[in-house]
Amino acid sequence: MADTVSGPHVRTILDARGYRAALEWIARRAESFVIPLTALIVGMMLFSLFILAVGRSPVQLYETMWRGGFGSWFSIQNSLSRGAPLLLAALCVALPARLGLVVIGGEGAIVLGGVAAAAIAVALNGAPSFLVILLMGVGGVAAGGIWIGAVGALRHYRAVNETISSLLMAYIAIALMNHLVEGPLRDPASLNKPSTQPLADIYRVGNIPGMEVHSGLVVGILACVLSWLLIEKTRWGFAARIAGGNVRAAQVQGLAVGSLIVGFTALAGGFAGLAGMLEVAAVQGSANGSLAAGYGYTGILVAFLARHNPLAIIPVAILLGGIDASGGLIQRRMDLPDATVLVLQGMLFIVILFSETFYGRFKLFNPDLWQRSDLLKGTA
């Protein structure tokens, strides 16, 4: 008898609790979607104003950008191809960021990874293709890993600022590449554009079956997923987050902060080196000046836009790849300089960083601050 009275009552309370729990769950996660998305839209609106100010139509620009980046199967494949190295370049920023490090010299690891891969392919010419491609990958990862790992080691053991040292190392890497490509490793047949000897066709990395996109995209996505698992699901990732929050606390807990820093930076550099290897093996066919195409720098923007979350890097890298890919079309159709894309990227970057200030400011995203009245309003 009592059941008939209390039953529905209990159920409404449970329903309300479940409803509230769901709302809280959504609210806590919504912040990291809503704020970056809003920032992205605001950044694009500011860029519209800029385009208006130079006397062009923002509508036409975004239309062209859409057409050049995602409007057709051809342009989508183009965007995906450009997004592939960005995935790996962004990981080079996002992984050290978990430890509170700002590494911006991924370009150097890309360049050296590419040169190492090309040198291996030339040296092992004639060996079975799977072995050579595997060793090219290992060489690329090793070159990039050593390069950025050194930045981490300098940071931990000598307290050298990693932002500046990684950038200096990028300039040194590019000079080293120029030296090798114009000197010891130069193919005498490359006259106008000094390059290493072209890879034999069997050592080239092919396309994804059914697409005009090289397999590097799959490698990049895989790397992002693995990095996410590493950070979120393993004790190393957990330790890295603690060390990134407070080094002293991590040391008191007995965490090997030095190994964490060197390990994460080396892994990050290894991914960037792999991007360089893929550029050589899948796109260029030899190591040359085109390796320093700025993927390392766009990767910084991708990582910050994704808030250093490896899974979020995947869509952001493809979006940025699309914006990159549309640069040529914007230049031809609208008679705007090719730097237009650079201006847009700079604006987006600034707005995204500015949006950091809004985290934790909105009661909407923080259920702990919800009043009873809000809840009633919510359930009503």
Add this chain to the structure above:
Amino acid sequence: MDATDIGLWGVPLAMLGGAIRVSTPFIFVSLGEAITERSGRINLGLEGTLVFGAMSAYAVAVMTGSPWPGLLAAAVAGLCFGLFHGWICKFPKVNDIAIGIAMMLFGTGLGFFFGKPFIQPSAPDLPAIPFGAWSDIPQVQAALNVNVLFLIGAALAVFLWWAFRNTRVGLIVRVVGDSADAARAMGLNPNTVRLLATGAGGALAGIGGAYLSLYYPGSWTERISSGQGLMAVALVIFARWNPLGCFAAALLFGGAGALGPALQSVGVTQGYYLFYAAPYILTLIIMIATSSPSRTLAGAPGELSITK
């Protein structure tokens, strides 16, 4: 003996001349960065400011036919970039280093965007004073042809060194840089001081850019800057935030940068690209040698995020 054939003596001479020529943008950018960092902020965006300053100086010089309005335009553009950086960094949780990276991208992009039509025309150069006129060896004359901006930069370094120690403004900047709390207790607003310090730093970086496009190399191209804006940041740390040290370090960097071209001029072409990396390697070695994990750097402003 032929006076123009001075053999290997050409190398140190070319390096001296190169040091004077190449160091000027370093002097201005590093002095600007020193002001900003003394106030407790770091502006990594000076690389972008340098590029935009170079472009605006060149564009205005082409349009007006005189280099001086161009110099002014570069300073004003740099001031705007600096003020923007200073303003946006006052908001909580906005990271000054990351904003600097973004401003680097933005400034470079804007410079390239508006600079496109100015790649072809040629602008009037900033004047130089021929201190080498007494000699009839052309290499000596070339080495001692000193631009006015170099002299202004040298004077500015001495002035800033004096001003940081002896003036009210210098003291205010240093207090804000060492302890924002102490500054607030004195009734100062750290954000305002940093805003102005970053603005001043940006203006000086803009002038450094003007030197690049209006004197050496003396034309506007998209490869005008090769990281001078960033190396200047490392250079300020090496100089221990001392303006006189900045001047000396800039000369050293200029000399290192001139090593490759100097060797090439006497016929050494082997490893040219490696010599090109000399300033970066030098910067890195200096940073490794002067940093230490166990103590903060002597003379470092207490509020600076980069030394923490």
